[in-house]
Amino acid sequence: MAQGKYANVNGLKLYYEIHGTGKPLLLLHGGLGTVGMFEQILPRLAEDRQVIGVELQAHGHTADIERPLSFEFMADDIAALIKQLRLGQADVMGYSLGGGVALQTAIRHPDVVRKLILVSAPCKSDGWYPEVRTGMKLMNAEAAKAMVGSPMHQAYVSVAPNPDGWQTLVAKTGQLVSQDYDWSKDVAAIKTPTMIVVGDADGVRTAHAVEFFELLGGGKKDAGWDGSGTSNARLAILPATTHYNIIFSPMLGSTVTPFLDAPVPDAP
Numbered sequence: 001m002a003q004g005k006y007a008n009v010n011g012l013k014l015y016y017e018i019h020g021t022g023k024p025l026l027l028l029h030g031g032l033g034t035v036g037m038f039e040q041i042l043p044r045l046a047e048d049r050q051v052i053g054v055e056l057q058a059h060g061h062t063a064d065i066e067r068p069l070s071f072e073f074m075a076d077d078i079a080a081l082i083k084q085l086r087l088g089q090a091d092v093m094g095y096s097l098g099g100g101v102a103l104q105t106a107i108r109h110p111d112v113v114r115k116l117i118l119v120s121a122p123c124k125s126d127g128w129y130p131e132v133r134t135g136m137k138l139m140n141a142e143a144a145k146a147m148v149g150s151p152m153h154q155a156y157v158s159v160a161p162n163p164d165g166w167q168t169l170v171a172k173t174g175q176l177v178s179q180d181y182d183w184s185k186d187v188a189a190i191k192t193p194t195m196i197v198v199g200d201a202d203g204v205r206t207a208h209a210v211e212f213f214e215l216l217g218g219g220k221k222d223a224g225w226d227g228s229g230t231s232n233a234r235l236a237i238l239p240a241t242t243h244y245n246i247i248f249s250p251m252l253g254s255t256v257t258p259f260l261d262a263p264v265p266d267a268p
Helices: 071-084 097-108 130-136 141-146 151-159 163-177 184-188 206-215 250-261
Strands: 004-009 012-019 023-028 049-055 090-095 113-119 194-201 233-242
Touching: 004 071, 012 071, 023 071, 023 097, 049 071, 071 097, 090 097, 097 113, 097 163, 097 184, 113 250, 141 163, 151 163, 184 206, 194 206, 194 250, 206 233, 233 250
Parallel strands: 023 049, 023 090, 090 113, 113 194, 194 233
Antiparallel strands: 004 012, 012 049
16 A cells, blocks of 8 residues: 655645556546545556555645635646656546646646546536536535535545544535636647546536537547547547446546557647
């Protein structure tokens, strides 16, 4: 088991743990989660690369600070960690809320991101199905009380420096995910090779995943018999997969590793 470490970035004691050796890949968990969310696929990813699992502000081992939860602030934390670890560039893979952080890292700090993988994460708030958005807006301190004893709560209290911070985490996360946002213009300017992965029964609308892919330059034309017209973007829709089990799917590891292993294409 990897030993956890802390990096002092932006007033935060940011927890991370390293598995394996090779090219660096940062893993960013979903809302209310921990690095443990990736336990099913982490061994596969760490076979031939250095996987750095990070726990975002107020999540897991990383204590909260007097700062709202924001995709932009947390993206700045990730960029600062990459620089502090002297990685130069790193691949970044985020799931759900962590996907929003990963995307903002590539938008705000493109110099530190080699490749980007976004799992079950939209680029605008209405990329979620309406009923998912409704549920997000119900995340508050009262909802946190109802979640006590749930697997997510148990994972949190088992490692959190302040287990009583659960209600604050849920409330702050609710405030974050309830906001309206549309990063389409920023996405269209991304040059980083990017893979979008969703389930065919995801909380992210399938039509949005295609729209997102097209913003990145994919799905514009036939690539030709030799594939020369293929864009730098990739889209994978995993069958019989939901927003809640995609992170445990063996298909996820086998889908993202060829993308990570491929050479970075020359800039157009």
